Each structure stands twice: as structure tokens, then as C-alpha cells.
Amino acid sequence: MSHVADTAQAATSSASSAASVTSPASLPWVTRLVSMDTVSRNPNLGLIETVRDELKHAGIESTLTHDASGKWANLFATIPAHDGETNGGIVLSGHTDVVPVDGQQWDSDPFKPEIRGDKLYGRGTCDMKGFIGAALTLVPEMLNTKLAKPIHFALSFDEEVGCVGAPLMIADLLKRGVKPDGCIVGEPTSMRPIVAHKSINAYQCCVRGQAAHSSLTPKGLNAIEYAARLICYIRDMADQFREQGPFDQLYDVPFTTAQTSTIQGGNAINTVPAECRFQFEFRALPTLDPEPIFARIDQYARETLLPKMLREHPAGAIEFTRLAAAPGLDSEEQAAITQLVRALTGDQDRRKVAYGTEAGLFSNAGVPSIVCGPGDIVQAHKANEFVELAQLVECERFLQKFVRSMSVDAHAR
Numbered sequence: 001m002s003h004v005a006d007t008a009q010a011a012t013s014s015a016s017s018a019a020s021v022t023s024p025a026s027l028p029w030v031t032r033l034v035s036m037d038t039v040s041r042n043p044n045l046g047l048i049e050t051v052r053d054e055l056k057h058a059g060i061e062s063t064l065t066h067d068a069s070g071k072w073a074n075l076f077a078t079i080p081a082h083d084g085e086t087n088g089g090i091v092l093s094g095h096t097d098v099v100p101v102d103g104q105q106w107d108s109d110p111f112k113p114e115i116r117g118d119k120l121y122g123r124g125t126c127d128m129k130g131f132i133g134a135a136l137t138l139v140p141e142m143l144n145t146k147l148a149k150p151i152h153f154a155l156s157f158d159e160e161v162g163c164v165g166a167p168l169m170i171a172d173l174l175k176r177g178v179k180p181d182g183c184i185v186g187e188p189t190s191m192r193p194i195v196a197h198k199s200i201n202a203y204q205c206c207v208r209g210q211a212a213h214s215s216l217t218p219k220g221l222n223a224i225e226y227a228a229r230l231i232c233y234i235r236d237m238a239d240q241f242r243e244q245g246p247f248d249q250l251y252d253v254p255f256t257t258a259q260t261s262t263i264q265g266g267n268a269i270n271t272v273p274a275e276c277r278f279q280f281e282f283r284a285l286p287t288l289d290p291e292p293i294f295a296r297i298d299q300y301a302r303e304t305l306l307p308k309m310l311r312e313h314p315a316g317a318i319e320f321t322r323l324a325a326a327p328g329l330d331s332e333e334q335a336a337i338t339q340l341v342r343a344l345t346g347d348q349d350r351r352k353v354a355y356g357t358e359a360g361l362f363s364n365a366g367v368p369s370i371v372c373g374p375g376d377i378v379q380a381h382k383a384n385e386f387v388e389l390a391q392l393v394e395c396e397r398f399l400q401k402f403v404r405s406m407s408v409d410a411h412a413r
Helices: 004-020 027-033 045-057 123-139 139-143 168-178 214-219 223-244 290-310 336-345 359-364 388-404 408-413
Strands: 060-067 073-079 090-095 113-116 119-121 151-156 181-185 199-208 258-266 275-284 318-328 369-371 387-388
Touching: 004 369, 027 119, 027 123, 027 388, 045 060, 045 073, 045 151, 060 139, 073 139, 073 168, 073 214, 073 359, 090 123, 113 258, 119 123, 119 290, 119 318, 123 387, 123 388, 139 388, 151 181, 168 359, 181 336, 181 359, 199 223, 199 290, 223 258, 223 275, 223 290, 258 290, 336 369, 336 388, 387 388
Parallel strands: 090 151, 090 181, 181 369
Antiparallel strands: 060 073, 073 151, 113 119, 119 387, 199 275, 199 318, 258 275
């Protein structure tokens, strides 16, 4: 894959002197990936097919699982063990989508990666194309190593909108009988092991009323006002979690959270609004079942709000649509993948995070998982996103040690 470097040369040449201080071998791959605009609303096939073709050039076949439209895809590829075995082994997992840059003030083009000082700037440098690029850079070393167990690559789409793509890939793995022994998800953790994270549960609610002239409000049904009551109920639940728990002090936010994030409704100041839509989410500690949390919201809507609405007008309705549901992660300390990553990093501290990842999905599918990758999550999703070059170097060293740990010689010891 040496010709990959040609693609990235333009993005890095102007800052080569800065890069020489800490020169990641993965810089060509990372800059190439960041140069591809894979904001979640855009198809990711260009990136996925690029990786597929590069892996094929190296003799590695990939399996793509597409969404219903065929415009987005996951990629799963395997470097077999020395004896040809493709089952078992470890997955290196990352998502290919990035969050939008709309409304953000960047000091450089977010899709033209640029080195300034000791940092690489661009959308996705931190979250999480740095890890993917580092892993792809190590492919030649993986191929030149006599592996005792296979190494897999799992690249997904639409993680940023609720881990939408990965379930399709995991379902395909189960269907094909592929059962890895463990998974490392390379979300930004400053290369420190993360053993647990919260679940993500996202919904859209549509409250339907009846339009009327604002001078005749009793003849209408105000959808915004009833939506507001439901939104306040969700906020009350959030306050209850904050005050009463349950709590886990290893999290930066040690309780379950909930919030309403978007709302649309109404069309004129002198019209009773006939419809109001809003989106909300809650992020639950992995020890909590998210279904009863949503059931409380649904029950309040059906048993308290809806009867009041129907007394005002028969057109009243409240409808929920689940947008995303990604399970939490709570890794067992004694799991082999946990012990492996702790050994490779030399880090024994227990850390948990409030953000979600695809590790919970792999774990629920019977693949023990842990999160560890370059960059700081604080830098993600904002203008001037960056990853420190030293973090990419540290990730490369981690992956080199990982490859050696997968060798026949390491397993014989």
C-alpha cells in the first residue's frame, strides 16, 4: 500500500518540518481518510471501496454489508491465521462517519487535513479516522507475521447517528458463523483502556393536534403545548436520575441522563399548531435496562396526556419512533481482551465514559470488547478538531505490540 503516500503528500508537505518532530507512519493513511467527506448524511461508499481495493491489492478480501439504499456500507475483512483459520481472533473496529461542520468556525478546511505544530487538524482526525489509519498502516506487518489467530477489520457507517450501521455487519457475521474472540474499538481515549460506557437510546415523538384560527383556540388542539408537557416530563425524569441515581462514580457524569435535542412545530403565530415533532435521547448506565425508562415516557403520553387531548379534539395523537438504540458496555475485568489491552498499554486503571460506542453491540453479540484509541474525546465534534501526532505514534506502537501478541511465537510462550 505504499502508493497511498502519494495521495496524502499534498496535505502534509507544507508542514513536513513540523511533522518531523513526531512523524507517524500512519500520516498518509490518516490524511487520506480525513480528506474524504463522510459526514453521516453523505454516503461513505467512496471511503469503504477505497479501503476494500487497497486490502484486495494486499491479498485481503472484504465483505461489504450495505444499507437498504445501497449508498452506505460496512466493511469486514480478515487476515487469516498462518494455518488459514479465519474464526476467532481479534477485531479492530472503527466507524467511518463524522459529524457535520455546519455553523462551525474552522481555521482551515476541515476536509483538507493540516499539520500545525504537533497536531493534525481536520474533521475525523480524532473521532476516529486516526485509529483506522493507524490500523491500516500496520497491514503489511500483520501479513508478514506468522499469526496464531486471525486479525479482523470492522469499519462501519452511521455510528454518529446512533450506531445504525454496525448492527447490519454484526448480523451478517452471526449469519456467516464468524465468531471473533474479542474486539478493540478505537474511539479516542488517549490510548487508555475504557471498560464501560452508557447506552444510547434516541427517539422521535410526533404530537398531532388540530389546526384552528388562534381566535378560536377551543376549536383546535395545540400540538406544541402538549409536546411541551411531554418534554417537561422527560426533563423531570432527568432531574430525578440526577438527584436519586443510581450512581456510578467512575463515570464523568455518574448517572443516567436525558434531554430533548430538536423541536419543530407550527406555521404561523395566528394558527393553532396541528403538529409538533421533537427528538429526545437518554443515556443510561449499563446496569439499567433502557426499556423501562422509555416505558415510563410512553405510559405518561398514553395514560395522562392523550386522554386530555382527546377530550379537546378527536384528532389528538402521540406517536413515537425509535431512531437508535445502542447498548451500553460493561467489560469483565477477567475477559481476555481486557487483560490483553491492559498488558499492551500497561494501564490498570478502571475508566468508564458517558459517550457510546459500537463496543456494546459487539459485546451483546457475544464478542467481549474494550475501547482504546488515539486522541481525546474533548476534541471531537468541535471546530478545529485535532489529534496530536504523538497520539498517532503511540497508537502505532500499541498496534505493533498487538500484532506481536497475536503471533505464533507469542502464543507459544
